[in-house]
Amino acid sequence: MRAVPIRSSYAAVFTSALRGDPCEVVGLTPEPRRLPVADWKRSVDKGDLAVLAECRGETLDVGCGPGRMTRALAESGHTVLGIDVVPEAVQMTRRRGGVAIVRNVFAPLPGEGRWTTVLLADGNIGIGGDPRALLTRLHNMLAPGGRVVVDLAAPGTGVQSRSVRLQTSELRSRPFRWAVVGVDAVGTLAIGAGLSVLAVHAHEDRWFAVLVKAR
DSSP: OOOOOEEEOHHHHHHHHHTTOOOEEESSSSSOEEOOHHHHHSOOOHHHHHHHTTOOSSEEEETOTTSHHHHHHHHTTOOEEEEESOHHHHHHHHHTTOOEEEOOTTSOOTTTTTEEEEEEOTTGGGBTTOHHHHHHHHHHHEEEEEEEEEEEBOTTOOEEEEEEEEEOSSEEEOOEEEEEEBTTTHHHHHHHTTEEEEEEEEETTEEEEEEEEOO
């Protein structure tokens, strides 16, 4: 008989995934979906570079994971800080030469109101399951004229919020809220958060947008 995975924290399951255990997201799509950890641990690719080209000045990388985007920004001359709620992810970012701290984006953060760019890569617009609340929080992080650079889902996705969990063969997380936002829905969310859409880009099958705070 197959053992039932032990219920654990999100951080514990994500740490297991970062260390190489196959991990699935359950509840976001009709069937469990493999967490693409290998994509986050590799070096940046052309799609990543297209996203990073929209970052300006001092950049906060929210949900930095194992740090590929944080490192690439630092190597290109940006002052950049990665934040993540998972200590293992922060340690990986530091080992790659990035600066990162363990912090929830809704907790007090360094430089509030002074960041030029906030980066939401790899679907991190989903953090907390309420993208308008997240964007409102990021609005408060930005300096006047600052921007949010955000990865999005394909047109037609709208806004979807789900209760999901992570699961490996041995561990499963407690349920948590996560959202998916399509490029068709970001404009309304941005306006509700005090931002406006400066640009929407597509790079092959990747969609992302630049949202700006009024000066």
